[in-house]
Amino acid sequence: QITLKESGPTLVKPTQTLTLTCTFSGFSLSTSGMGVGWIRQPPGKALEWLALIYWNDDNRYSPSLKSRLTITKDTSKNQVVLTVTNMDPVDTATYYCAHYGDYRFAYYFDYWGRGTLVTVSS
Amino acid sequence: QSLLTQPPSASGTPGQRVTISCSGSSSNIGKNLVNWYQQLPGAAPKLLIYGHNQRPSGVPDRFSGSKSGTSASLAISGLQSEDEADYYCAAWDDGLNESWVFGGGTKLTVL
Numbered sequence: 096q097i098t099l100k101e102s103g104p105t106l107v108k109p110t111q112t113l114t115l116t117c118t119f120s121g122f123s124l125s126t127s128g129m130g131v132g133w134i135r136q137p138p139g140k141a142l143e144w145l146a147l148i149y150w151n152d153d154n155r156y157s158p159s160l161k162s163r164l165t166i167t168k169d170t171s172k173n174q175v176v177l178t179v180t181n182m183d184p185v186d187t188a189t190y191y192c193a194h195y196g197d198y199r200f201a202y203y204f205d206y207w208g209r210g211t212l213v214t215v216s217s
Numbered sequence: 218q219s220l221l222t223q224p225p226s227a228s229g230t231p232g233q234r235v236t237i238s239c240s241g242s243s244s245n246i247g248k249n250l251v252n253w254y255q256q257l258p259g260a261a262p263k264l265l266i267y268g269h270n271q272r273p274s275g276v277p278d279r280f281s282g283s284k285s286g287t288s289a290s291l292a293i294s295g296l297q298s299e300d301e302a303d304y305y306c307a308a309w310d311d312g313l314n315e316s317w318v319f320g321g322g323t324k325l326t327v328l
Binding site: 134142147155156207 | 219250252254256261262263264267268271273305307309314315316317318319320321322
């Protein structure tokens with residue numbers, strides 16, 4: 096059974112750096128083909144993909160946010176960490192981490208955490 | 218502005234069949250597989266359809282997906298009250314800036 100859980104601060108000030116941790120179980124990020132992604136959703140708005148890290152440390156970032164994002168993994172702890180620099184009120188959102196699965200060349204986010212709401216305010 | 222365009226709202230009565238469209242381009246839906254997610258109020262998104270038309274285990278066969286050219290559609294038959302949710306399409310975009318892209322979401326209301 097795959098589960099994921101996001102953790103981190105609920106409130107950050109503008110210009111600060113946000114660090115979020117995704118702790119997962121039911122799979123290993125050292126297994127070929129595995130991946131974990133981050134997706135966010137501002138209140139009342141659509142989903143926005145942020146970043147993705149694979150078992151081999153390859154990663155992908157949203158082009159519009161690439162300069163502010165860093166995704167890393169700690170295989171021994173079953174954790175993936177996302178940092179977002181220079182936070183702004185427009186970054187207020189629920190941040191989700193999700194397992195990245197694949198089947199016959201189809202790729203998708205198939206298991207999601209419950210999400211954590213991060214508010215950016217002074 | 219999302220690269221995938223969905224109607225902001227859709228509605229139907231119990232038992233009806235409704236469809237939700239997702240319009241993209243040659244760099245996303247035109248060449249890559251489409252996924253659909255269902256987000257119930259206050260909950261995390263749930264994978265509903267992957268690879269254009271495949272259902273994960275546990276998803277009722279009332280839900281189906283299709284693709285034609287650079288557009289995709291989600292169909293829900295035998296509409297039920299518990300289907301009231303937000304629905305999002307998603308696809309990998311191979312354009313100048315590679316990324317996962319989501320549609321703007323469609324709020325489905327069961328009348």
